[in-house]
Every structure is written in structure tokens, then in C-alpha cells.
Amino acid sequence: MKMKDKKAAMQLRNLSRLLTSFTSMQCGIFLILLLSVLSVSGSFLPHAEAMEAVYRSWWYVSLFILVALNLLACTLRRLQQLRKGYSISGTGKNSSAAGELSAYPYRFEIDKSTARPDSRHHAAELLKQNNYHLQDLKLPRGEALLAAKGRIGIYGSLATHLGLLLIIAAAYYGVLTGSEELAQGFPGERIAVSIGDETLVLEIADFNINYREDGSVHQYYSELIIRSQDPESPLLVHDTIYVNNPLRYGRKTFYQSSYGWAVNAYLHDPFSGRTESAMLVPGQEYYFAPAGITVQLLSFYPDLEQGDQGHLFSRSPEPRHPHTLFRLLDQDNQLLGPPAQLLKIGDSLELPQFELGFDEFHNFTGILIKETGGTICLLSGSIIFLAGLFLCFFVQPRQILMLWPGAAKDEGKLIIYGWSRTDRPAFAVEFYEIVNDLVNGRRELS
Numbered sequence: 001m002k003m004k005d006k007k008a009a010m011q012l013r014n015l016s017r018l019l020t021s022f023t024s025m026q027c028g029i030f031l032i033l034l035l036s037v038l039s040v041s042g043s044f045l046p047h048a049e050a051m052e053a054v055y056r057s058w059w060y061v062s063l064f065i066l067v068a069l070n071l072l073a074c075t076l077r078r079l080q081q082l083r084k085g086y087s088i089s090g091t092g093k094n095s096s097a098a099g100e101l102s103a104y105p106y107r108f109e110i111d112k113s114t115a116r117p118d119s120r121h122h123a124a125e126l127l128k129q130n131n132y133h134l135q136d137l138k139l140p141r142g143e144a145l146l147a148a149k150g151r152i153g154i155y156g157s158l159a160t161h162l163g164l165l166l167i168i169a170a171a172y173y174g175v176l177t178g179s180e181e182l183a184q185g186f187p188g189e190r191i192a193v194s195i196g197d198e199t200l201v202l203e204i205a206d207f208n209i210n211y212r213e214d215g216s217v218h219q220y221y222s223e224l225i226i227r228s229q230d231p232e233s234p235l236l237v238h239d240t241i242y243v244n245n246p247l248r249y250g251r252k253t254f255y256q257s258s259y260g261w262a263v264n265a266y267l268h269d270p271f272s273g274r275t276e277s278a279m280l281v282p283g284q285e286y287y288f289a290p291a292g293i294t295v296q297l298l299s300f301y302p303d304l305e306q307g308d309q310g311h312l313f314s315r316s317p318e319p320r321h322p323h324t325l326f327r328l329l330d331q332d333n334q335l336l337g338p339p340a341q342l343l344k345i346g347d348s349l350e351l352p353q354f355e356l357g358f359d360e361f362h363n364f365t366g367i368l369i370k371e372t373g374g375t376i377c378l379l380s381g382s383i384i385f386l387a388g389l390f391l392c393f394f395v396q397p398r399q400i401l402m403l404w405p406g407a408a409k410d411e412g413k414l415i416i417y418g419w420s421r422t423d424r425p426a427f428a429v430e431f432y433e434i435v436n437d438l439v440n441g442r443r444e445l446s
Helices: 002-022 025-043 047-055 058-083 098-103 119-129 151-177 375-394 424-440
Strands: 106-110 133-139 142-149 179-185 190-195 198-211 217-227 237-242 247-249 252-268 275-280 285-288 293-301 304-306 312-314 323-329 335-344 348-351 354-371 398-405 414-420
Touching: 002 058, 025 047, 025 058, 047 151, 058 151, 106 424, 119 133, 119 142, 119 398, 119 424, 151 375, 179 190, 179 252, 198 252, 198 354, 217 252, 217 354, 237 247, 237 252, 252 293, 275 285, 293 312, 293 354, 323 354, 335 348, 398 424, 414 424
Parallel strands: none
Antiparallel strands: 106 414, 133 142, 142 398, 179 354, 190 198, 198 217, 217 237, 247 252, 252 275, 252 354, 285 293, 293 323, 304 312, 323 335, 348 354, 398 414
């Protein structure tokens, strides 16, 4: 029976050590760093792929739960400490243990010969002038006056824990419920967008690119209109977006993401006079069923120049010498001709019974549309977290306890105790200034 009791006690101690280690700040920091690294790695993947491979995987969810439990445990443990009362070592209203006074790092004793006759009144007025809040206490050793200020500062760590927990929860909720899509279009084009329970129309009213003197892009702008599907309805939003200046409407945010050139590829049948065309962006392809061929647009050069070693590039963004680089595939996705062919805009390539060419090109704009949830929770968590940091670093809890012992041998004596959670050098100066005033009465009280 004793062996069983010892084994159970050992298991209980091991479990207690494990829980203590898990709820420690070191464990919390490690878990948060690991979660951050995995979250950043997921950001390099496309949104849909990242959701399945990272953010909804069992190991990521498990790690997130561990971080949340660690923060919650730290918060509850801190709250338990705070519930013992603001007074250090329990020197509160119902304190009875005289030994608890030894927890105060500062102590000064004024004996009968040097104590002022009106020390109690003078001490109260002096502490009020130093912005202390006063409380009369009845202790076993005698009457006492507890003075405190900066009480709220002890809740700084609690607020930072709660704020961080809300931020992480809101961020993960936003990842799970959010969406992301890239819309590409030309001026005058309309795109259907779901915002809440309503389907609205996003119209690209205009698109412009601002170039530097060297030809590089300085900024690009998309003029957007959001309206209902009824063309006669008034505009809901009409604004211009550019890089780092998105448009927000409802839970959707519209970012200026990209731009580029789109080229119109056509296939013409000279016998029937029919022409089929498709607007392509570099990297896209189109299958022309009448000829049984696929056109893959590889690149577009608005101002083609060929280097010494055959390298192709564009001398400027101006369409002075526009060319396309493309390849052709048959119905079995086998190459037709060379792996890359160059064709000037306006020229055509002769095929059996058909003509293939590129005749138009336009700038297109890429709008990244994101929807995120948990914004209010995220904002609340950030405010609470910042408030906690402010309380931790700028609000210093301080306490001064003045004790008038009730024993006959100590009658008339005054014992002063002092405590500060942080910034003790500054508190020491204040503490001994108050002591000096009580001894010498040099400060004039108003």
C-alpha cells in the first residue's frame, strides 16, 4: 500500500512539474515563435493551398490550441496572484501576520524623541500631496496607514496576456473564414463580387501608370466603382486605389496588386471570312478549335530590343516596337514549330487554311480582393495589449505602510515600510524624502 502511495505521489509530482513547465513564459515564447515561423511559411503559398496544407492541418490547429492554452493558463495564474490583493504579501485590511511586513524592502523607524507629535496627521497630508490613496488599517501590532498609488499598474501583465490571446484568436479566425482572389481586367470591364449576402459589381473605370524618367514604373492607379447589379442604381463607392492605398467596403479590401499587358490573339479563316479571337495575358493559353491548335502567350515586349547574345528585352514601356513571344501546340499538346516564336503586332503567321496573328494590346490591372473576419476582436486585442504594455512600463505601483505600534514600550514610535514593483531607485528617493519630512518637518504643507 505504501509503495502504491509513493508511486502515486511521484506521478502527481511529475504531472505538476509538466504543468508548471507548460504554463511557463519560456514555453509560451517558444510556442509563439514556432507558430509564427509556420504561419510565415504558409504565406508563401497560394491562399487555397496554404489553407489546406498549413492553416487547417491537424498539427497547425494543435499548435494553435497549445499556444491559446498556455496564454490562458498564464493569464489565470496571474489573475490568481492578483486576487490575493494589491497589498504586497497580504498586508491588506484583514492581515494578521506580523512577519509579512518583512517583505517590504524599505523600512525606517522613527523613535519617540524624533517623531513629531502630530505625526499621524502630518503623514496623511504628506502622502496625499504625493498622490497616494490612503486606507486606515487595524493590525495586530497596532494602527496603520496604508498609502498606495499606481494600483492599476499591476494589471499590465494580465492585460498583455489577454490582448495577445485575443490577437492570436482573431488572426486565426480571420485565416479560417477569410478569402482571397485576384481579379484582372481592363478599363470599362465589370466583375461580379460577393460582399456579405449581396452580389455587387466592381467596375474598372480607368487604369493609369505613372513612369519615372528612366522608364521604370513609379506608381499605378485603378479607378474603381462599386455598384449594385442594377445599372440604374446609384454608385455605392467611387474611389482610386494604388499600391499601399487600398479600398475597403464591407468586409472586402481591394488592393492594387499587379499590372501588365494583354494581347488579342486571333485566328482567321480566309475562305469563310470567320475570325475567332481571345485576349491573353502572358502565361495564358487559348485553344482554337477550328484549326485544332493551342496558342500559349509567353511574353509581350512593347518596345522590343535584342541584345548581343540574343537576349530579348523591352527598351521602354512605350509601345514603339511591340512584339509577342508565343508557341503553338497541336491537339496532343505536341509542339508545332519552334519552342518560341516571335511575331510583330499586326503581322500574321500563315497556317494551313488559316492565318494566326496578334492585332491589339492593352494594359490590364490586377486587383487583389481579400475578405478577413475577426477585425473587431483583433482591434480590441491590440488596444488591450498596448494598454497592458503602457501599464507595465509607465505605471509603477508603489506602497507605503506607516505603523504606529500599540505596545506600551513602543508608544509614540512610527515605523515606515516601502515597496515598489519596479523602478526602485526612483522610489527610494521618494521614500526617504517622505521620511526626512516626517523627521524634520522641512516641507511646508499647503
